[in-house]
Amino acid sequence: MGDDLSELTRLHRDGSLAAHYPRVRALLAELTGDPLARAGRLLARLDPDDVLAAHPGTPAPLLALTGHGTLTGAVPALTAELARHGLLARVRLSPFDSWVFDLADPASDLYAARPDLVLCLLDAATVTDDLPTPWGADDVARVLEEKLALLERAAEVCATAAPGATLVLNTLPLLPETPAQLLDLRARARLGALWRRAEARLLELPDRHPHVVVVDLLPQLARGVAAGDVRQSVYARAHLSDGLLARYAREVGHLARLSTGGGKKVLALDLDNTVWGGVLGEVGPDGIETDGGYRGEAFRRFQLVVRQLAAQGVLVTAVSKNDLEPVEKTLREHPGLALREEDFVRIRANWRPKHENIAELADELNLGADSFVFVDDSAFERGLVRRELPGVAVVAVDEEPALHPGRLLEDGWFAARELTDEDLVRPARYREERDRRDFLHTFDSLDGYLRELDTTVTVAPAAPGEYARISQITLRTNQFNLTTRRLQPADVRALAADPAALVLGVRAADRFGDHGLVGAVLLRQDGEVLHVDNFLLSCRVFSRGIEQTVLHAVLRHARDSGLREVRAAYRRTPKNGKVADFCPRGGFTATTVTDEETLFRHDLAELPEPAAHIRLTARFGRAPGEGDAP
Amino acid sequence: MKTVEDYVELLRDELALPVTAEDLGRPLDAVAAWDSVHLLTLCTLLERETGRPLSLADVLEAPSLEAVYRLAVAP
Numbered sequence: 001m002g003d004d005l006s007e008l009t010r011l012h013r014d015g016s017l018a019a020h021y022p023r024v025r026a027l028l029a030e031l032t033g034d035p036l037a038r039a040g041r042l043l044a045r046l047d048p049d050d051v052l053a054a055h056p057g058t059p060a061p062l063l064a065l066t067g068h069g070t071l072t073g074a075v076p077a078l079t080a081e082l083a084r085h086g087l088l089a090r091v092r093l094s095p096f097d098s099w100v101f102d103l104a105d106p107a108s109d110l111y112a113a114r115p116d117l118v119l120c121l122l123d124a125a126t127v128t129d130d131l132p133t134p135w136g137a138d139d140v141a142r143v144l145e146e147k148l149a150l151l152e153r154a155a156e157v158c159a160t161a162a163p164g165a166t167l168v169l170n171t172l173p174l175l176p177e178t179p180a181q182l183l184d185l186r187a188r189a190r191l192g193a194l195w196r197r198a199e200a201r202l203l204e205l206p207d208r209h210p211h212v213v214v215v216d217l218l219p220q221l222a223r224g225v226a227a228g229d230v231r232q233s234v235y236a237r238a239h240l241s242d243g244l245l246a247r248y249a250r251e252v253g254h255l256a257r258l259s260t261g262g263g264k265k266v267l268a269l270d271l272d273n274t275v276w277g278g279v280l281g282e283v284g285p286d287g288i289e290t291d292g293g294y295r296g297e298a299f300r301r302f303q304l305v306v307r308q309l310a311a312q313g314v315l316v317t318a319v320s321k322n323d324l325e326p327v328e329k330t331l332r333e334h335p336g337l338a339l340r341e342e343d344f345v346r347i348r349a350n351w352r353p354k355h356e357n358i359a360e361l362a363d364e365l366n367l368g369a370d371s372f373v374f375v376d377d378s379a380f381e382r383g384l385v386r387r388e389l390p391g392v393a394v395v396a397v398d399e400e401p402a403l404h405p406g407r408l409l410e411d412g413w414f415a416a417r418e419l420t421d422e423d424l425v426r427p428a429r430y431r432e433e434r435d436r437r438d439f440l441h442t443f444d445s446l447d448g449y450l451r452e453l454d455t456t457v458t459v460a461p462a463a464p465g466e467y468a469r470i471s472q473i474t475l476r477t478n479q480f481n482l483t484t485r486r487l488q489p490a491d492v493r494a495l496a497a498d499p500a501a502l503v504l505g506v507r508a509a510d511r512f513g514d515h516g517l518v519g520a521v522l523l524r525q526d527g528e529v530l531h532v533d534n535f536l537l538s539c540r541v542f543s544r545g546i547e548q549t550v551l552h553a554v555l556r557h558a559r560d561s562g563l564r565e566v567r568a569a570y571r572r573t574p575k576n577g578k579v580a581d582f583c584p585r586g587g588f589t590a591t592t593v594t595d596e597e598t599l600f601r602h603d604l605a606e607l608p609e610p611a612a613h614i615r616l617t618a619r620f621g622r623a624p625g626e627g628d629a630p
Numbered sequence: 631m632k633t634v635e636d637y638v639e640l641l642r643d644e645l646a647l648p649v650t651a652e653d654l655g656r657p658l659d660a661v662a663a664w665d666s667v668h669l670l671t672l673c674t675l676l677e678r679e680t681g682r683p684l685s686l687a688d689v690l691e692a693p694s695l696e697a698v699y700r701l702a703v704a705p
Contacts, residue, residue, distance in 0.1 A: 009643050034678075038644055041671070045646045045663070072667035231686040236670050 004028070005035045012042040018050035021058060025086040026390050037246060040080030048090045057574060058088045059260045063252070064110045066094035066102040067121030068129075070238040074121060077246045081253030085262060086391075096237070103154035106161035117256060118158055118167045120151075121248070123228070123239035124174050137182065137190045144198040151202065155209040164491055166259060168252060170215040171199045173227035173244070210489045213255060213417070220247040254412050259486060263476045264393060264413045265367060265426075267309060268358055270376035271320040271327065271349075274397055274404070275303060275339060280322055280330060289401075291336030298401035303339035305405040313423030314414050315345045315365065315430055319357045319374070321381075322349040345430040354381050355388035364437075365430060366539040368478065368575065373413045375404075418489060420469040422516050432513040433540060439512070450544060450613045455510045457546055459553050459618040462505040462520070467492040470505060470520045473536050478575040480537040480547070482568065482582065485522075500525055501533075502620065506550055508541055515541055521554060528564035530554075535568070535582070542578075545611025551586045552610040553618040559604045561620075566602040631679040637699050644675055654696040661695065669698070676702040 004027040011017040017024070024043065031039055048060055063078060065071055075091050082089035092113050094102050099120050102110040110118065130143045151169060158167045174195050182188040199218075206212045221227055225243045232238040240248070257263075272279045276299050277289025289296040290303070310316045316339075320327055327349040331341040341347070346364065348357040354376070362369040370391025376382050377397045386394045393413050397404045416423070436453070462470050471489040474481070487495070496503045506519030519537040523530055532554065537547055558566045568583050570576075572595070580598075584590070586608045588600035610616060631637055634651055641647045648662055658664050673689045680702055692698045 012646060013642070041644065042646045070667060072665060073670065232670055235686050235690055236667070238667070238670060242671075242674070 005031060005039060008039050008042060012045070017042070018046055019054050021046075021051045021055055021088065022086075024083050026386065028080060028084045029386060029394065030396075031080075033246075036080055037076065037242065039083075040076030040078075043083055044076040044079040044091075046079075048088055051088050059086070060088040060090050061116040061256050061260065062090045062092060062113065063117045063119055063256070064092045064094070064102075064113060064115035065119045065121065066099040066110060067119070068097055068099060068123055068126040068239070069121075069233075070096065070236055071121055073238055073240075073242060074119075074245045074249060077242075077249035078119075078252060081246075081249040082256050085253055085257040087253075087256055087260060089256075099154075100150055103167075104150065104157055106157050108161075111158075111161040115162060115165050116259060117252065118162060118165050119252060120154065120167065120169055121240070122147075122170055122172055124172045124178065125233065125237075125239045126172060128178055135181075137187050137194060140191055141194050144194060148198055148201055151205065155205055155212050159209065159211055159490060163494070164486075164488060165211065166255060166488070167209075167212045168215060168255065169202060169205065169212060170248060171202060171217050173217050173221055173240075175227055175230075177230075210418075215248055215251045217244060217248065220244060223247075251412065254415060255417075258415075258417060258475065259488075261475060261478050261484070261486065263371065263416065264373050265313075265371040265476075266315045266317060266361070266365065266373070267306065267414075268317045268319045268361065268372050268374045268392075269306065270354075270374075270378070270381065271318055271322065273377045273399070273401075274375055275299065275306075275318070276337070277401060280326060285326065285330045285334055288330070288334070290334065291338070295401055296336065298404070300336070300338050302401060302404040302408070303337065305408060306339055307343060309414060310343055310427055311424070312414075312419060313426040315427055316343055317346040317361055318344050318348060319354050319361070320347075320349045321351055321354070324349040342431075343427075345427055345434070353384060353388075355385045358385065358389060358392060365433075366542060375408060416472075417475075418468050418472070420472055422469050422472070425516065429513065429515060429540065436510075436512050447613075450611075453510045453512075453544070453613070454615075455508060455544060455546070455613065456615045456617070457549055458507040459504055459521070459550055459616070459620075460507075461620070461622045462492070462496060462503045464493075464496075466505050466517055467496065467503075469517045470503060473517070473520050473538065474534070477536045477538060478573070479539050480519075480542060480579055481534070481573075481576050482532070482536070482579055483534045483571045484573050484576065485534050495522065498524075504554075504620075506537065506546070508546055519546070519550065521550060523554070525563070528562075530558045530561075530563050530566045532566060532568035535579075545614050547582065548586065548608060549610040549614045549616050551582075552608055553616060555586070555602060555604060555607050557618065557620045559607065563604070565604060568600045568602070569597055570600070571597045631676070631702070634699065637695075637702075640675060640679065641672075641695065645671060649695065654699065655694055657693060658695070666690075672698060 008027045011020050028039055051058060078091055079089045102108050127143050131139050155167060179188045179191050182191055203214050225247055226241045227244055228239050229241050269275055277295050278287055280288055289299055291300045306316055346361055358372055359369055369389045373393045374385050375395045375397055382394045382396055385392055395407055397407050468489050471487050471492045474487040495501045502523040504521040505517050508515040508518050518541045521535050522533040524533050555566060570580055583600040588602045590598050591601050592599040638651050641649050645668055653661055669689055673684055673686050677684055684701060688701055689698055
């Protein structure tokens with residue numbers, strides 16, 4: 001850890017930090033607390049333009065930071081937290097205390113800057129600064145009401161003035177010296193009730209405004225982080241402590257990661273001393289600690305947390321240095337384990353390096369290694385995985401199993417803006433996929449397999465209940481994503497309501513089960529031309545003819561509707577190389593080719609063949625209710 | 631932190647300020663990459679380094695980095 005910070009400091013002194021920016025993520029990986037804060041101060045000195053000049057592909061979200069009080073202290077923390085995810089923070093800091101103007105005026109400079117994230121950092125002084133002297137609980141009620149009305153208005157304006165942006169608000173930690181100024185205990189209790197009711201209303205804003213996220217600071221205070229430093233608050237109007245700003249920035253870092261497509265899907269667990277106590281190969285199944293005894297209970301508690309994550313769509317895998325047979329037998333038969341064989345979508349137990357196993361699992365699950373979170377108690381294993389697979393998030397646990405759940409949950413790797421029905425059944429879908437693979441191995445040819453698979457595909461305008469899932473497909477799909485245009489749920493809703501646009505959902509099923517909503521096609525008609533604004537397909541169902549079949553349906557629809565041509569684009573990213581030839585293979589011809597993108601045109605004279613083994617149902621007209629606001 | 635050299639190192643590595651010993655006596659506005667909020671962080675860092683409290687009000691009124699140093703090492 002010290003070495004990593006020294007190396008970062010050396011790069012800073014050399015002036016070569018921008019040139020080595022891709023290394024920064026790994027250098028920050030094990031830093032926390034003061035060292036991470038120091039790294040943030042070094043990184044905040046970088047000119048983002050220098051980094052982008054050296055590494056043009058670096059995702060660089062624009063964070064517009066506004067709020068009450070002095071906010072400069074948040075900049076290094078935000079810079080460090082985004083860098084931890086391989087992102088480059090471009091922070092636009094508003095003038096002191098200008099949040100009301102920034103957010104309520106649709107023509108404000110803040111919106112004109114086209115931010116990706118709008119951070120409105122609030123604190124208790126946002127309210128208490130407006131209290132008269134002397135004041136009572138009624139005054140607090142009035143000011144809270146005013147601020148809530150302003151925030152509600154800000155949420156409305158932000159949705160239209162900065163479409164696609166996320167507005168991040170936070171709860172307002174109440175400092176003890178405010179209630180302590182009320183001597184009547186009933187009045188003091190009323191103040192507490194008013195304050196929490198206002199915070200509850202703040203936390204409910206995202207229900208009505210899907211582009212709003214509220215960071216709840218209360219759990220951070222429970223962790224023991226001070227809310228503020230009174231001297232900094234009084235002398236410098238910096239109302240939130242550096243420690244709390246660091247925790248806030250961590251949440252914002254994860255939000256930025258999610259909006260740039262960096263969602264985590266897989267939990268790869270070491271077994272010995274991570275899932276259970278002891279080394280299975282040495283103590284045997286009867287000797288491992290799980291259930292019963294103090295440490296056994298602690299391990300079991302961790303197993304229950306893993307099951308809780310799995311129930312919400314996290315794919316759990318085991319990556320253990322053990323012989324496979326005793327591991328499988330233990331997970332199947334041990335009466336004390338809460339986490340069992342059927343909870344894992346894959347179990348890898350062998351003596352090969354763990355990074356190789358993770359890379360192969362990624363391949364098998366058709367996911368990038370960077371969608372993995374790896375947990376191990378061995379510093380050696382963690383270090384190796386971190387070095388060989390820098391995109392994997394590595395979580396350290398140690399010899400105290402009671403701390404395992406907190407370690408796993410602390411960083412919020414698996415949090416999502418909105419979980420969909422699809423998430424909840426994902427582990428089952430991946431287990432079905434394992435059965436499909438076993439079935440595949442009984443065939444001589446892929447064609448024979450695909451015929452027997454009996455795949456059905458349905459293409460139809462997305463229903464309101466599917467908008468969240470469509471948004472998620474645009475946010476999470478990195479490989480089969482022609483233009484990488486990311487859409488929040490509110491964007492999908494707006495598109496679906498646009499008469500010139502058509503948001504199509506793609507569903508698929510086969511003899512092993514229902515895949516659910518696996519893809520989306522975004523169409524826009526302009527006169528006699530149909531534009532394919534994006535075409536996306538979940539990585540689970542690639543290369544089975546589904547993509548050709550859907551493209552065929554879209555082209556046939558265009559021709560049957562009497563349109564002249566269909567246009568499409570391929571916008572290159574580091575991850576979507578596998579769809580570079582998707583349009584040409586579908587009979588499109590390239591009209592414009594640049595380094596970043598290729599534009600295509602299809603004259604509809606000759607349509608590509610649909611895949612013979614797929615039964616297709618396609619509907620392009622909207623049924624009543626579709627495209628309406630839900 | 632015992633010497634001016636230590637102080638300059640702290641300013642350079644902890645605060646990421648591109649300063650040398652010659653810059654310490656300059657008015658703060660004349661220090662490259664200066665921002666008044668650095669005084670808050672500097673005060674926190676100096677309290678950590680010296681293990682004793684500093685008056686933030688005095689630090690905020692200091693005219694130069696040298697003046698801050700004198701506050702931190704004052705007996």
